[in-house]
Amino acid sequence: MGIRPFFPHRCLSGLPNLSSTSFMSLTPELEAIRKEVEGYAREYGLDFFDVIFEILDFDKLNEVASYMGFPTRYPHWRFGMEYEQLQKSYTYGLQKIYEMVINNDPSYAYLLKCNNDVDQKLVMAHVYGHVDFFKNNIWFSHTNRKMMDGMANHGARIRRYIDRYGEEKVERFLDCCLSLENLIDPHSPFIKRQDEKPRFNFQEEEEEKTIKKLKVERPYMDSYINPADFLESQKKKLEQEAEKKQKFPENPERDVLLFLINHAPLENWQLDILSIIRDEAYYFAPQAQTKIMNEGWASYWHSKIMTQKCLKDSEVVDYADHHSGTLSTRPGRINPYKLGIELFRDIEDRWNKGKFGKEYEECDDLEKKKNWDKKLGLGMQKIFEVRKIYNDVMFIDAFLTEEFCREQKLFTYRYNEQTQMYEIADRDFKKIKASLLFSLTNFGQPFIYITDANYGNRGELYLQHRYEGVELRIDYAKDTLQNLYTLWKRPVHLETVVNDKGILFTFDGKNHEERRI
Amino acid sequence: MSSKIERDHARFNQIIRGKIKKELRRYMTRGELIGKKGKDLVSIPIPQVEIPHFEFETRKLGGVGQGEGEPGTPIGRGDAEPGQGAGETPGDHILEVDLSLEELAKILGEELELPRIEPRGKKNIVNEKERYTGIRQVGPESLRHFKRTYKAALKRQLATGTYDPNHPLVIPIQEDKRYRSWKLTKEPESNAVIFYIMDVSGSMGDEQKEVVRIESFWIDTWLRSQYKGIESRYIIHDAVAREVDSHTFYHTRESGGTIISSAYELCNRLIDAHYNPSEWNIYIFHFSDGDNWYGDTDKCLSILENHLLPKVNLFCYGQVRSFYGSGQFKGEIDEYFADAENVVTSEINSKEGIYDSIKEFLGKGK
Numbered sequence: 001m002g003i004r005p006f007f008p009h010r011c012l013s014g015l016p017n018l019s020s021t022s023f024m025s026l027t028p029e030l031e032a033i034r035k036e037v038e039g040y041a042r043e044y045g046l047d048f049f050d051v052i053f054e055i056l057d058f059d060k061l062n063e064v065a066s067y068m069g070f071p072t073r074y075p076h077w078r079f080g081m082e083y084e085q086l087q088k089s090y091t092y093g094l095q096k097i098y099e100m101v102i103n104n105d106p107s108y109a110y111l112l113k114c115n116n117d118v119d120q121k122l123v124m125a126h127v128y129g130h131v132d133f134f135k136n137n138i139w140f141s142h143t144n145r146k147m148m149d150g151m152a153n154h155g156a157r158i159r160r161y162i163d164r165y166g167e168e169k170v171e172r173f174l175d176c177c178l179s180l181e182n183l184i185d186p187h188s189p190f191i192k193r194q195d196e197k198p199r200f201n202f203q204e205e206e207e208e209k210t211i212k213k214l215k216v217e218r219p220y221m222d223s224y225i226n227p228a229d230f231l232e233s234q235k236k237k238l239e240q241e242a243e244k245k246q247k248f249p250e251n252p253e254r255d256v257l258l259f260l261i262n263h264a265p266l267e268n269w270q271l272d273i274l275s276i277i278r279d280e281a282y283y284f285a286p287q288a289q290t291k292i293m294n295e296g297w298a299s300y301w302h303s304k305i306m307t308q309k310c311l312k313d314s315e316v317v318d319y320a321d322h323h324s325g326t327l328s329t330r331p332g333r334i335n336p337y338k339l340g341i342e343l344f345r346d347i348e349d350r351w352n353k354g355k356f357g358k359e360y361e362e363c364d365d366l367e368k369k370k371n372w373d374k375k376l377g378l379g380m381q382k383i384f385e386v387r388k389i390y391n392d393v394m395f396i397d398a399f400l401t402e403e404f405c406r407e408q409k410l411f412t413y414r415y416n417e418q419t420q421m422y423e424i425a426d427r428d429f430k431k432i433k434a435s436l437l438f439s440l441t442n443f444g445q446p447f448i449y450i451t452d453a454n455y456g457n458r459g460e461l462y463l464q465h466r467y468e469g470v471e472l473r474i475d476y477a478k479d480t481l482q483n484l485y486t487l488w489k490r491p492v493h494l495e496t497v498v499n500d501k502g503i504l505f506t507f508d509g510k511n512h513e514e515r516r517i
Numbered sequence: 518m519s520s521k522i523e524r525d526h527a528r529f530n531q532i533i534r535g536k537i538k539k540e541l542r543r544y545m546t547r548g549e550l551i552g553k554k555g556k557d558l559v560s561i562p563i564p565q566v567e568i569p570h571f572e573f574e575t576r577k578l579g580g581v582g583q584g585e586g587e588p589g590t591p592i593g594r595g596d597a598e599p600g601q602g603a604g605e606t607p608g609d610h611i612l613e614v615d616l617s618l619e620e621l622a623k624i625l626g627e628e629l630e631l632p633r634i635e636p637r638g639k640k641n642i643v644n645e646k647e648r649y650t651g652i653r654q655v656g657p658e659s660l661r662h663f664k665r666t667y668k669a670a671l672k673r674q675l676a677t678g679t680y681d682p683n684h685p686l687v688i689p690i691q692e693d694k695r696y697r698s699w700k701l702t703k704e705p706e707s708n709a710v711i712f713y714i715m716d717v718s719g720s721m722g723d724e725q726k727e728v729v730r731i732e733s734f735w736i737d738t739w740l741r742s743q744y745k746g747i748e749s750r751y752i753i754h755d756a757v758a759r760e761v762d763s764h765t766f767y768h769t770r771e772s773g774g775t776i777i778s779s780a781y782e783l784c785n786r787l788i789d790a791h792y793n794p795s796e797w798n799i800y801i802f803h804f805s806d807g808d809n810w811y812g813d814t815d816k817c818l819s820i821l822e823n824h825l826l827p828k829v830n831l832f833c834y835g836q837v838r839s840f841y842g843s844g845q846f847k848g849e850i851d852e853y854f855a856d857a858e859n860v861v862t863s864e865i866n867s868k869e870g871i872y873d874s875i876k877e878f879l880g881k882g883k
Contacts, residue, residue, distance in 0.1 A: 063522040075521065078568065080529030083522050178568045331584040331592040338583070413592055414579040421591040425579065436581045444578075448571050470573045479569035494571075 026053050030111075033121050033310075040309045041128040045384065046301065048131035049145075050106040053124070057113045061097055062086040064110060068284070069102045070151040074158035074276075076174055099123040103134040103287070105145040118315040119322055125305040129298030132387075137293075139286040139391050142189035147283055154276045161269045172486075173270055177277040179483040182445050183256035184278065186285045211235055252449035252464065257281070259450055264487050274487075288443045289391045296340015297387050299326065303341065331413075331424075334436070339408070343395065346404050347386060348379035392440045400436070402429040410436075438468075446472060448494075461488045465496035472496050474505075481507040529566075533614050534624065537561060541628045545735060545875075546868040558615045622742030629876045631739065647699045656696025665695035709744040709798035711737065712787070714780045716805035718755040719772035725837040729804045730767045732835065732871050736802060739879055744798065750787060754780035756810070760787070777809050777846065778816040785824045794828040801829055802878070807836045807844035814846065818853050826859060833878045834862045 026034060034053060041048070056064065066083035067073045089095045098119065101109040109127040111120055134140050144150050162170045211234045216222045253259045257278040261271055287294065303323060311319055327338045350356055354374030363369050386395065405427075412435045414425040426432070438444070452462035461484070465472060477494060484492045484507075491508040495517065506513040537544065544561065582592060625631065652662060670689035674680040680687070713733055715721070741747050751766035752758055755773045758780035784801060792799055809817070826832060836847040847862050854860040861881065863874040 063520065066522060066525075071521065075525055075528075077525055077529040077532055079522065080525035080527070081566065083526050084529065175568060179570060182570050182572075329583045331582050331586065334581055334583060408583060409585060410581055410583050411586070411588075412579060413582050416591075419591065422593045423591045424582070424586045424588050426588055432581055435579060439578075439580055444573070446571055446573060465571070470578055473572050473574045476569040477571055480571050483569070 026055065029117070030055075030120055033117065034124055036310055037121060037124045037305060038128065040305045041125065041132070041301065044301070044304065045380075046128055046132040047136060048107070048128055049104075049135055051101075051109050051127060051131055052106050053109050053111055053127075055111050055113050058090060059087075061100070061110060061112055062090065065097055065100060069100055069108075070148070070155075072152035072155045074155045074174075075162070076171070076178075078178070099127060101127045101130045102148070103140060103143055103145070103283075104148045105135075107131045107134065108148070116318065118311075118318040121310060121315075122302050122306055122319060122322060125302035125310075126298045128305075129301035130294060132301075133290070133294050133297050136388050137286070137290060137391075138389050139289055143283055143286055144279075150279070150283075154280065157272060157276065161273065165269060170273070173273060174277075176483040176486045177257075177274050179480050180256060180260075180487075181277050181281045182443070183254075183448055184281050184285065185254040185258075186282075186289060186442070188255055189282070211238065248453050249450060252451045254447070254449055256448065256450055256463075259453070260487055263453060265489055266487065270487075285443075286391075289393075292334075292336040292340045292343075292392045292440075293387065293390060293395050294340070295336045296342075296344050299337045299341040300344045300383075342408060343399055343404070344383050344386070346401075347399055348383050350379075351382035352377055352379035354378075393437060396433065396436055396440060400433055405429050405432055438470075446470075451495075455493060458490070460491040460493060463492070463494045465494060467497040471498055474498070477505060478507070478512050481505060481512075485509055533566065534620075536566060537614075537616070537621075538624050538628050541624065542872045545731065545872050558617055559621055561614050561616055618738055619742050622738050625735065625739055626742070629872075629879070631876070631879050632881070633743065645701050645703055648702055649697045649699045651698040651700055653696050653698040654692070654694065656698060660697040662695045662697055666693055669693040669695060708746050708748075708796060709740060709800065710748040710750065710792050711740060712750050712752060712784050712799070712801045713766065714752045714754065714758075714784060714801065714803040715766060716755070716775055716777070716780075716803075716808075717753045717769055717771045718775040718806075718808065720775075720806050720808055720839050721770075721837070722839060723770075725804075725806060725839050726767060726770075728837050728865055728868055728871065729835075731868065732804070732865070732874060733802065735871070735875055736878065739875075740800065752780050752783055752787075754783075758783040774810055775805070775808050776813050777803075777805065778813050778820060781817055781820040781825060785820060788825075788828055799829040800831050800833070801825065802833045802835065804835045804837055805846060806839040807846040809846050814849050817846075818849065821850075821854070821860075826854075826857060830859060831878075831881070832860050834860075835874055835878070836862065836864045838864065838866045 030053075038051075062083060064071050065086055066079045073079065086097070096112075098112055098115065099109060101107055107127075107130075109124075109131075111123060115123070134143075158170065158174070211231055213222075213226045213231070216225050249259065257274060260266075261274055261278065264274075266274065306319055306323075327335065327341065329335050329338055352375075353372055354360070354376040355369075355372050360369070360372060363372070386399075390398070406429075410432050411427045412425045412431050413422050415421075416423050447466040447468075449464050449466065450461065451464045454460070455462040463484075477496070481492050481494055491506060494505045496503055496505070502517040503514055504517045506515075584592075586592070626633075649660075652665060666689050667687060670687050670693040671680070673690075673693060674687060715726075715729055717726075737749065749763065751761050751763055753761055753766060753769060753771070754775070754777065755771045756776045756779065760783065761769070780803070788794070788799060821832065834847060834850055836844060838844065844864075847864060850860065850862055861878050863877040865871060865874045
């Protein structure tokens with residue numbers, strides 16, 4: 001297996017705690033390269049925060065990567081696990097992190113010390129692409145641009161709780177919170193889900209609502225204008241409304257973490273930790289929402305800047321090697337770099353040639369379609385627009401075409417129970433698109449809602465999984481319920497579907513139960 | 518100051534060790550560890566150190582890939598059964614942790630509450646070892662201690678005023694020179710040899726051998742952690758006994774009758790030829806299904822009593838339950854050697870019995 005270059009732009013930041021000897025700013029040679037690359041990037045119209053480059057050796061880079069880029073994060077064993085895996089895969093030559101960049105203003109980017117100059121040049125161009133994306137993509141608009149300080153602050157708070165309440169206790173609680181960290185509502189920064197209601201504003205008892213009949217001019221028409229089933233449905237509606245009023249929460253709640261912060265019986269330090277976990281989850285969410293676009297955009301620009309501007313003859317082979325490694329594909333997996341860059345190029349090409357719109361869509365002459373060129377030259381403008389307002393789901397939905405699928409040899413795969421192998425299932429465009437969209441929607445994770453926080457009128461928490469054809473992993477679900485119980489302190493339920501039958505999983509503090517519903 | 522990641526890493530390792538310890542009984546009944554044994558590391562697959570989330574069953578998920586191939590072309594191996602083995606493609610949920618055998622033995626010892634072994638004949642055997650611990654003023658140039666020589670020369674030059682800071686040249690003369698020197702230290706050394714004897718007659722099936730294989734692995738791991746130099750000898754027997762290498766030991770299947778005494782005789786001969794009981798700690802582990810040739814049992818008991826037992830630290834007899842075996846031999850030994858201190862017998866009904874059996878065997882600390 002070759003070395004697979006790997007750019008998790010999972011962001012990093014925060015320098016304290018790292019001694020000055022382990023961090024190096026750019027050498028004069030690299031600084032000259034940086035200036036050159038930055039100049040080209042600006043020429044092309046990229047718009048980014050200032051970027052501070054630091055150079056790290058492997059150990060440090062792995063350390064920083066284990067903390068998802070923030071060396072000052074709170075202490076937790078899972079970062080140690082991450083570190084172990086990174087160190088191992090580096091030792092065995094399986095993967096190598098070339099660079100990391102964090103979404104912050106100014107942005108921090110970390111370069112690997114032992115890379116040669118071509119690699120550094122490429123990586124810098126790549127980084128400027130990422131930072132432009134961070135700054136301009138709408139989905140990042142609500143992220144904290146001072147997260148470097150934010151993370152350090154979180155770290156300090158949690159360390160203080162450890163000092164005060166003990167490592168075991170805090171760790172146990174952190175584990176529980178982290179187990180629920182994906183239960184957020186990533187769109188909530190953009191939408192007002194519910195009107196804020198003052199808590200103690202009691203309204204006077206409303207008079208009982210009556211069924212509204214449609215206006216009848218002539219009494220004998222009454223049974224035609226307001227037939228019995230219409231009245232019945234109106235009555236039901238009223239009843240439902242009344243029922244809903246009594247429900248808590250009134251509407252299914254997706255931001256489980258927020259709900260717990262507001263309503264779970266927790267101590268102050270626990271509330272604080274829970275809100276820290278929630279903050280960080282929301283900070284990282286846009287990166288997961290735009291993985292394909294973000295990597296595609298950065299790759300698009302490193303390739304453009306390198307091949308059109310600053311690549312020297314002597315560097316071509318190294319560049320090609322690195323670039324092709326980054327974009328290499330393996331059968332069982334989508335490479336976001338590859339998919340992203342190809343889609344951006346496809347969009348650019350289509351909008352340059354005018355391959356869009358009603359006339360193009362309705363043309364059924366394949367030859368004509370293939371050579372379609374209206375010389376519009378809108379490509380560059382279009383891709384900048386796309387990077388501003390799209391996320392991965394919208395990106396794939398809008399721009400993945402049948403021609404593109406065929407060209408890129410995409411397929412869907414499935415698990416074959418008999419052979420215990422994953423195998424290619426289909427090359428049908430619609431299925432590929434559906435599968436890809438499914439894997440991107442909600443980060444490829446199940447939708448879980450709190451539907452009732454007073455289940456059975458006993459203050460029990462009732463969660464519902466919106467089943468869309470894929471089952472949950474049961475052992476994990478049970479463990480997660482157990483963790484949820486630790487926070488809620490009353491029995492917790494999860495409604496889901498197993499083998500096409502509705503199942504209710506319950507954990508009551510001692511035992512797991514499951515029953516058909 | 519240790520870095521932050523070291524702390525988190527250490528904590529992670531601690532959690533892993535805890536997991537292994539908790540699940541030891543389960544690991545001990547599985548043969549797969551043995552297959553993963555390297556020179557001095559074992560890779561232990563540990564499921565689910567991850568933090569659980571509500572997530573999809575990955576195998577039912579499917580997905581999108583890229584590349585050549587017709588529908589039906591396999592692209593990667595899936596999980597053999599849930600939570601075991603790693604899928605090559607999406608979502609690897611198994612973590613392999615490398616553990617040194619020594620550490621594994623430590624965990625084993627703690628969990629089974631095995632006492633440390635007091636080696637026999639420890640005082641008798643003394644080995645002389647050279648250690649370079651001292652410094653002398655004479656010696657061969659190859660042992661010259663550069664740093665100390667330099668320091669001595671520098672001191673002398675400073676004292677005599679011949680040192681010039683602007684021209685810091687230090688030249689040692691003969692009396693500045695320092696040499697490493699060795700001292701002979703006497704070290705007690707304990708050697709040990711383990712004899713594994715297995716009945717390979719027709720009645721010992723694959724399942725029984727698997728039990729023996731796993732149990733020997735753990736015994737070996739424990740004893741190796743207790744002695745520095747250790748040797749293993751393997752003897753198989755049906756109606757006749759012969760010495761084999763470890764591979765043959767675990768993989769042969771003979772058929773025919775069983776004469777246990779043949780193995781004891783061979784073992785005794787080997788001990789006499791190679792292992793002087795005053796210098797060696799000798800362990801014998803004998804696994805059988807308890808069937809023996811009628812009339813041979815008395816001979817076995819007499820060899821044990823007169824020849825083997827006086828020479829060994831411990832004689833362990835493990836009776837693996839098999840469909841065919843009569844299982845009488847254990848009863849005979851128990852009865853005859855009821856008072857003997859260095860005889861342990863144990864009945865292993867299935868893989869699950871390994872854990873307790875090892876505890877019985879090694880729990881005496883002999």
